[in-house]
Amino acid sequence: MQEKLLALVAGVCEEVFPGVTPRKEVVVERPSDMAHGDYATNAALAFSGNPKDNADKILSVINKNLPDYLSGVSVAGPGFINFTLSPKYLSEVLTSVIKEGPKFGHNPAFAGLNILTEYTDPNPFKEFHIGHLMPNVIGESISRLLECAGARVERMSYQGDVGLHIGKAVWGMIHNPQTILDSESLAKKTAYLGQSYVVGSKAYEESEENKKEIQEINEKIFKRSDAEINELYDRGKRWSLEHFEEIYKILGTAFDHYVFESEVAGEGQRLVRANLGKVFEESDGAVVYKGEKNGLHTRVFLNKQGLPTYEAKDLALALYKFSLREWDLSLTITGKEQNDYFRVMLSALSEIAPEVAGRIRHMGHGLLRFATGKMSSREGNVVTGESLINDTKELVRQKMKESEVPEDKREEVENMVAVAAIKFSILKQGIGKDIIFDFDQSISFEGDSGPYLQYTAVRANSVLGKTSMVPDARNSEGESQTLARFLAHFRDVMERSAREYAPQLLVTYLLELASAFNSFYASNKIIGSEKESYRLALTKAVAITMENGLGALGIKTPKVM
């Protein structure tokens, strides 16, 4: 629709101002307030001259031949030209929403592109704490938005399975042995790993002797030279990965690719050495990249021992990604504390493989912090992702005591609602912004919240289940067009959210839609009214749109709640 109107406006401008170039680009967009219309153009302001006069001229030309998808064109404010969609067109939109069903909202913004997203990088042997929830929730939503925009998306998780933290955890396992059977719960296994890491970290700080032992263990892990240590390492890694998988399942993420640091370390080392003297240089015994030439800073790629650092591994990871496929775009989502780091790494990469570097984009998400005190896996006072989900589920359970949900479905619904509450609190704001986490404030079921959106869809579906009348969008005379107008904007919102990698735009839209529907619901009887078939069409379209929108956020819609 936006394109259609833009074409119309462009044609009219050519007629009114033949051969004149506007001072600025003429655009058609959604006005901030829907009361002004469904779309607006700045055409009258963009051309020089009195905006009101310009607008009048444009208006008279459009009105001479008003397309049937518009019911009105008007001038307002400083000279905006507002377009209002006609009831006839809105009825057609409703009909097509119902026809398209789960496909409604799909758009061509990224049509045909192959995109790789990398977004949850937890470390085996460490707990999956709530900080890991951020990239997962954001990454999953962006992946889905891109899929709705026509892209083929594959998801990757990159995990640190080598490094000092592992040595510490294995040292802890050796000095604090516990017999845990394979059949025991993953919760118990990962709690033990978490403890072992705490034990090892403390020991590392306590004495030089321990420090040395841990470094030795680390070297043995790296070389896989000690059978007993290999056994502990392999078991711990397996437990961690199984545990992560369990969490991904609850969150609704499925990765296509898993890459471990140990798999790219060797190639990273080789890559840096091969470009020594060209891209990298030696400095103080290490191999570094001087980023100052590009306004950045210097970073170490190979340490004094000649071992690859994170930066070298990331170079190899980037090339590995493109050996899988010629991605049109490779998106990496990490904490924003890595923003500067990524600039340097990509700068180095652009000297080695510019065609690859040019297609990589890094996005830094905000940090999840606590109002009181810090969280540290070294201290062992982390809030794990699992415990947050469980605490939230407990609240949902309280709330559901009175609900109609059948016993055997409760667990499933509790999960969906709890996950919705958590995901919403992350996605409602801009990606780069920190979240000061406070359980009572961040996890909400009322007002603007994930469960509020789910509730709206459930309520709409509940109405639909109570009648056998067939929804029919045609008979809309005398009915408010507000809801239909909201629905007509969904595709534009989905497209913009994808283009800007901005799930919060979709969140805001869904809240507005929910509010409009609930308001409609409170003041109109649907079943049994004269307008039943039309109101059912609206209700059905809302249910579809809400479910599709929530889906793009990675939130499931329960049947009942």
Added chain:
RNA sequence: GCCCCCGUAGCUCAAUGGACAGAGCAGCGCUCUUCUAAGGCGUUGAUGUAGGUUCGAUUCCUGCCGGGGGCACCA
């Protein structure tokens, strides 16, 4: 010291250079003889500060104040 990001109602957040800056929470007052009150209706309340660019600035530029992050062998 250098570089990057952020300051919007009491609190937590929205807002594509435009039209009276949107919500929710908290507060106050209503609202289930209609289909899920996790709802609806009403009400109080905000762009850190000083300049600049622009017909028009929360948005762009500069200074100041305040907060966060990064800057050599961790990831």
